[in-house]
Amino acid sequence: MYELTIVKSLQPRQRHEEHTMTPEEKAYLISIGSASIDEALGVGLLPTTATAGPGAGGSSVFIRSGNRRVRLSINPASPLRIVPDGDAVAVIHNKKTIARGRLERPLCxxxxxxxxxxxxxxxxxxxxxxxxxxxxxxxxxxxxxxxxxxxxxxxxxxxxxxxxxxxxxxxxxxxxxxxxxxxxxxxxxxxxxxxxxxxxxxxxxxxxxxxxxxxxxxxxxxxxxxxxxxxxxxxxxxxxxxxxxxxxxxxxxxxxxxxxxxxxxxxxxxxxxxxxxxxxxxxxxxxxxxxxxxxxxxxxxxxxxxxxxxxxxxxxxxxxxxxxxxxxxxxxxxxxxxxxxxxxxxx
CATH class of the missing domain: 3.20.20.70 (Aldolase class I)
Structure with a gap:
């Protein structure tokens, strides 16, 4: 049985702190499934557009954190936001960091x-x-x-x-x-x-x-x-x-x-x-x-x-x-x- 224990991970992190996304953090991100994108990431953004399944027609980004990966749809109304964080990105909610990682380039x-x-x-x-x-x-x-x-x-x-x-x-x-x-x-x-x-x-x-x-x-x-x-x-x-x-x-x-x-x-x-x-x-x-x-x-x-x-x-x-x-x-x-x-x- 797994329980959600995300209180600690919701505390602000140092910009360059090494961190691998935990199962609880990834579950939290997936439960929302989307994020808005900070304007500063516009040039370096690596989006992909789905053409099959329930998410068809929407654009999304992939974030890699340690040995885990998460895909978040791009939604300006999402409670999550992806922002620059040193040489990586952070996913934040109410000014608190949920997870940190790097944007991954999708091939197809x-x-x-x-x-x-x-x-x-x-x-x-x-x-x-x-x-x-x-x-x-x-x-x-x-x-x-x-x-x-x-x-x-x-x-x-x-x-x-x-x-x-x-x-x-x-x-x-x-x-x-x-x-x-x-x-x-x-x-x-x-x-x-x-x-x-x-x-x-x-x-x-x-x-x-x-x-x-x-x-x-x-x-x-x-x-x-x-x-x-x-x-x-x-x-x-x-x-x-x-x-x-x-x-x-x-x-x-x-x-x-x-x-x-x-x-x-x-x-x-x-x-x-x-x-x-x-x-x-x-x-x-x-x-x-x-x-x-x-x-x-x-x-x-x-x-x-x-x-x-x-x-x-x-x-x-x-x-x-x-x-x-x-x-x-x-x-x-x-x-x-x-x-x-x-x-x-x-x-």
């Missing part, structure tokens, strides 16, 4: 990875996701290859991660993604992770194309909530696909986003994490980001720092029992850690 969406959304549009209507409202671009294979080449030229590229909405049908999207993976596999000696909506053959197709890891998102393990927020999708089909993916990709190579803050109870989260872990799937507990494009369609509540710490600790214990370790993941969200309180990395 996140540091050290080319994390690319192939289809920035979706025919499904998940109520937490703004992508269907944005009508973004569909990248062809040549565009994706060029983006990866540019990321590689910038240095420190360690993985390629691909995600996608469903622009037409799930089957068409899998075929599009497979073509991209085949071309990337021929050109780059890097691990490739893929996140799509599953089809009957998607696991075999993407593995044959050269993908190393795969993510099928359950979104929530509460069937009642799933039916309400993901109309047209099938939770049983996703679970079947996850089970089959473990047989093909192996343990510690299959993942699933599990949104926190859309009305689920902690008991359901515990049971859902245990169910996925028993299959050999590593769940990623993702705090909900409320989208103004979905206002009135879904009630969301960003999880508190205390809840994030409790659920992350519970998830770590469950993963340990089932012999799963997020540190073995090479692509997508788990090695990034910016958006979540990640077991083994953070707690």
């Amino acid at each position: 969406h996140c540091p050290e990875q080319a994390y690319i959304t192939v289809s920035e549009r979706c025919v499904f209507d998940c109520k937490f996701c703004p992508v269907p409202k944005l009508g973004g671009a569909i990248k062809d294979t040549e565009t994706v290859v060029r983006m990866v080449e540019e990321a590689a030229a910038a240095g420190s590229l360690s993985a390629i991660s691909l995600t996608s909405g469903v622009a037409g049908s799930p089957e068409q999207e899998v075929d599009r993604m497979a073509a991209v993976v085949r071309e990337l596999r021929a050109r780059f000696d890097l691990p490739i992770g893929v996140s799509v909506y599953p089809t009957a053959d998607s696991t075999a197709i993407l593995r044959a194309a050269g993908a190393d890891e795969i993510k099928y998102n359950v979104e929530t393990m509460d069937p009642t909530i799933f039916a309400r927020v993901c109309p047209g999708l099938s939770l049983p089909s996703i679970l079947d696909a996850l089970e089959g993916a473990v047989e093909v990709f192996g343990r510690n190579a299959v993942f699933s986003n599990f949104i926190i803050g859309i009305g689920e109870e902690d008991e359901m989260v515990r049971d859902g994490v245990a169910y996925l872990a028993k299959l050999g799937v590593i769940p990623i507990l993702r705090p909900i980001s409320a989208s103004p494009l979905r206002a009135g369609e879904i009630a969301v509540e960003r999880p508190s720092a205390e809840r994030l710490l409790h659920l992350a600790g519970m998830t770590r214990e469950t993963l340990e029992r089932h012999g799963l370790d997020p540190r073995r993941a090479r692509t997508m969200c788990l090695p990034c850690t910016g958006c979540d309180l990640t077991p083994f990395w953070d707690v």
Whole structure:
């Protein structure tokens, strides 16, 4: 059990004091999820814009503190503020320093990875996701290859991660993604992770194309909530696909986003994490980001720092029992850690 003990960390720090962000501090930052930016950082700011998931359309920055990383959306109305602090930055609240670190340069969406959304549009209507409202671009294979080449030229590229909405049908999207993976596999000696909506053959197709890891998102393990927020999708089909993916990709190579803050109870989260872990799937507990494009369609509540710490600790214990370790993941969200309180990395 983890408890929030952040009183000491809220005291002002000396400008050049070395400090590694604690799990409690990171949980507090994630519980808010955003920050305003001091004008003095304008020239050196290293923002990235999300094109997939609940945070699509928003810009954010990454801060590295010791061995921990946090991603904060840029929001002028946020109670947090990122300010210069010597050769680093500090995140402050009511003139008190919460954490200190350095801004990290994202390559494509996140540091050290080319994390690319192939289809920035979706025919499904998940109520937490703004992508269907944005009508973004569909990248062809040549565009994706060029983006990866540019990321590689910038240095420190360690993985390629691909995600996608469903622009037409799930089957068409899998075929599009497979073509991209085949071309990337021929050109780059890097691990490739893929996140799509599953089809009957998607696991075999993407593995044959050269993908190393795969993510099928359950979104929530509460069937009642799933039916309400993901109309047209099938939770049983996703679970079947996850089970089959473990047989093909192996343990510690299959993942699933599990949104926190859309009305689920902690008991359901515990049971859902245990169910996925028993299959050999590593769940990623993702705090909900409320989208103004979905206002009135879904009630969301960003999880508190205390809840994030409790659920992350519970998830770590469950993963340990089932012999799963997020540190073995090479692509997508788990090695990034910016958006979540990640077991083994953070707690």
